[in-house]
Amino acid sequence: MFYLSDIGKYFIMIKMSFFKPSKWKILKKLIFKEINDLIIESIPIVAILSFFIGAVISIQTAMNLSSPFLEKSLIGFATRQSVILEFAPTFMSIIMAGKVGSYITSSIGTMRVTEQIDALEVMGINPLNYLVFPKIIALLFYPFVITISMFVAIFGGFLAMTFAGVPSEAFISGIQMEFEPFHIIYAYIKTFLFAIILATVPSYHGFYMKGGALEVGRASTLSFVWTSIIIIVVNFIITQLLLS
Amino acid sequence: MIEIKNIIKTFGENTIVNNVSTTFDKGKTNLIIGQSGSGKTVLLKCLLGLHIPNSGEIIYDGVSNKKMNDNSKTLLRREMGMVFQGSALFDSMSVIENVMFPLTMLSNKNDEEIRQKAEIAIQRVELDKAHQKLPSELSGGMQKRVAIARAIVMNPKYLFCDEPNSGLDPRTSIIIDKLIQEITKEFNITTIINTHDMNSVMEIGEKILFLVDGEKEWEGSNKEIFKTNNQSISDFVYSSELLKKVRKFL
Numbered sequence: 433m434f435y436l437s438d439i440g441k442y443f444i445m446i447k448m449s450f451f452k453p454s455k456w457k458i459l460k461k462l463i464f465k466e467i468n469d470l471i472i473e474s475i476p477i478v479a480i481l482s483f484f485i486g487a488v489i490s491i492q493t494a495m496n497l498s499s500p501f502l503e504k505s506l507i508g509f510a511t512r513q514s515v516i517l518e519f520a521p522t523f524m525s526i527i528m529a530g531k532v533g534s535y536i537t538s539s540i541g542t543m544r545v546t547e548q549i550d551a552l553e554v555m556g557i558n559p560l561n562y563l564v565f566p567k568i569i570a571l572l573f574y575p576f577v578i579t580i581s582m583f584v585a586i587f588g589g590f591l592a593m594t595f596a597g598v599p600s601e602a603f604i605s606g607i608q609m610e611f612e613p614f615h616i617i618y619a620y621i622k623t624f625l626f627a628i629i630l631a632t633v634p635s636y637h638g639f640y641m642k643g644g645a646l647e648v649g650r651a652s653t654l655s656f657v658w659t660s661i662i663i664i665v666v667n668f669i670i671t672q673l674l675l676s
Numbered sequence: 677m678i679e680i681k682n683i684i685k686t687f688g689e690n691t692i693v694n695n696v697s698t699t700f701d702k703g704k705t706n707l708i709i710g711q712s713g714s715g716k717t718v719l720l721k722c723l724l725g726l727h728i729p730n731s732g733e734i735i736y737d738g739v740s741n742k743k744m745n746d747n748s749k750t751l752l753r754r755e756m757g758m759v760f761q762g763s764a765l766f767d768s769m770s771v772i773e774n775v776m777f778p779l780t781m782l783s784n785k786n787d788e789e790i791r792q793k794a795e796i797a798i799q800r801v802e803l804d805k806a807h808q809k810l811p812s813e814l815s816g817g818m819q820k821r822v823a824i825a826r827a828i829v830m831n832p833k834y835l836f837c838d839e840p841n842s843g844l845d846p847r848t849s850i851i852i853d854k855l856i857q858e859i860t861k862e863f864n865i866t867t868i869i870n871t872h873d874m875n876s877v878m879e880i881g882e883k884i885l886f887l888v889d890g891e892k893e894w895e896g897s898n899k900e901i902f903k904t905n906n907q908s909i910s911d912f913v914y915s916s917e918l919l920k921k922v923r924k925f926l
Contacts, residue, residue: 452750454781547764554724554836555778556753 442636449565449635452558459566466570470532471577477531478524478577479584482515485523486585487592489514490603494596504598508606511589513615520581521619522667525626528577529659533634536567537655540638541648549639564635574627575620582619618674625670626663633659677702678723678834678866683732685718685890692718693729694890702737703864705857705880707871710887711912716870717838719887723868724758724836725749737833754782757827759837759856763819765811765826771798772807775825782830797825801855817848821855828859835860837869846875853880874913877901886912 453459493510540563543549552559586607593603637655641647678700685693693715700706708716721727723734725741734741736752744752765774775794779785785793798804801821811819820840827835837856841849857880860867869876877884881898886909894901894909901913914920 458781542767546762546767547760548766550726551758551760551764551766553726554753554756554758555781556750557781 441640442632445560445564445636445639446568446632448558449560449568451561453561453565454557458562462562462566463569466566467573469535470567470570471573474528474531474577475580478528478581481527482520482524482581482585483588485519486511486515486588489519489585490589490592491596494593494598503606504602505606505609507593507598508589508603509609510606511603512586512607515582515585515589516615516619520578520585521622521626522663524578524581525623525630525663526660528574528630529634529656529663532571532630533655533659534652536631536634537638537641537652538648540564540635541641541651544639544641545644545648560639564632564639567635568628568631571627571631572624574630575623578619578623618670621674622667622670625666629659629662629666633662677737678868679735680723681733681735683719683722683729683734685715685722685727685729692890693722693887695732696885696887696890696892697732698885698892698895700866700868701883702866703861704867704882705860706866706868706883706885707877707881708868708885708887709871709877709881709912710893711872714887715890716872716887718890720836720838720868720870723834724756725753754830755833757830757832757835759820759823759827759835759840761839761842763811763816763823765819765822767811770808770810771803771814771822774811774822775829778826778830794825794829797829798822800828800859801825816843817845817852820844820852824852824855824859828863831863833865835865835867837867837871839870839872841871841873841876849873849875850879856880874916874919877913 454462490507490511493507493514497504497506497510540549543563549559549563552562590600590603590607594600634655637651637658641651643650679698680700681697683693683696684691696715696719708719710716718727722729739748739752741749766777769777772791772794775797776790779790779793783790795807798807801824803818803821803825806814806818806822811822814822824840835856840856841852844852853876856867856869859865869880871877878898881901884894884896884898884901885892886894886906888908894904894906896904901909904910
């Protein structure tokens with residue numbers, strides 16, 4: 433029952449964040465600020481992680497393809513498939529649940545603890561529209577981050593294989609091998625859903641938290657746990673629906 | 677003027693405010709006093725519309741909360757100013773931005789007019805030199821002044837203050853109390869202050885409501901409070917050794 437009421441409250445929160453909108457002039461500023469905080473500032477960490485994980489994926493694939501009967505281009509193929517289907521959209525989103533999610537929960541949670549959300553309500557401002565809506569809109573640009581992750585991870589794999597002596601033509605032909613455009617669509621459908629989860633689940637934990645400074649930390653941890661779980665479960669459902 | 681009739685507010689099985697009725701007068705500093713946990717903040721939040729009473733009626737200048745739809749409740753809130761216990765200033769905004777915030781969000785004035793109004797409010801609370809400072813760079817007393825400036829910038833009809841001098845030294849407390857009282861007279865607004873500070877009671881308590889365990893125990897003025905025969909309020913007022921000694925001279 434407890435979880436059911438939470439789920440209900442979560443969807444009401446999303447609905448309410450679209451009601452009683454603040455002035456467009458204000459919202460525009462807030463959206464640009466959130467794009468900077470949530471998207472632009474995430475790019476360096478996403479690029480670094482993607483580069484090295486892409487490299488590791490290709491090295492591990494190469495290790496497991498030691499038979500001389502297997503073509504070297506399979507390394508490029510396996511790297512591309514792993515990155516596009518799973519690593520970039522799903523695992524990068526879990527990493528982002530830690531970075532972006534805890535930032536969202538702690539910033540909204542601190543506003544709750546210090547009565548800033550009450551102050552907004554007293555002024556007659558819809559705090560959900562003011563705080564959550566710009567985050568939802570900003571995270572609609574999240575597929576852009578995942579696109580960068582895909583390119584950088586494959587590039588990381590390419591460089592690792594070049595240094596390991598695998599001919600670059602073989603890796604590149606592997607990347608192009610049996611390319612299925614629907615896999616890209618599948619990856620972006622997932623990314624879009626994860627973006628909504630990344631914006632709303634941490635906002636929910638911050639907005640409805642109770643207590644003081646200690647609870648802000650607890651809410652951030654809880655938010656990361658739940659965001660990760662929901663991402664993994666949604667990933668499974670979407671994969672079942674679209675790929676099985 | 678705000679009139680409350682038989683307000684009851686419960687959380688689960690706990691009755692926090694129990695059948696409280698009173699009138700808060702316009703142009704006066706109305707105080708709600710009582711021990712911690714007596715229901716002061718919950719009653720204040722009911723008046724602000726942050727809590728919905730289980731029963732009872734709140735009448736704002738003749739208009740009952742029961743007859744208000746969501747739209748008129750939103751409009752009513754725009755006539756309210758609130759000074760929170762911890763000031764509740766927006767951390768990422770400077771003093772001037774904090775004061776400009778309600779006008780920017782809710783009025784149709786242009787940026788220049790908004791800035792001018794905010795500057796007048798800041799001047800009124802004597803913080804002219806702190807325009808560009810962030811709340812974290814201000815003392816507790818200065819933060820309260822900014823909160824007061826933000827509360828009055830929309831020319832509210834009702835000003836609510838939740839323990840406005842908690843955490844302040846006695847001298848700053850009196851300055852803040854006097855400032856609130858002056859603003860109340862100047863703008864002829866209905867001011868309601870939650871406090872358990874006896875200095876505030878003595879200095880600005882023109883109308884006092886005393887709560888015990890969520891119930892109205894006594895009401896009167898600061899002139900009457902020291903002469904009352906009510907045991908509960910006498911115990912509350914003369915709870916400190918200093919005031920017990922003062923009592924001997926009264």
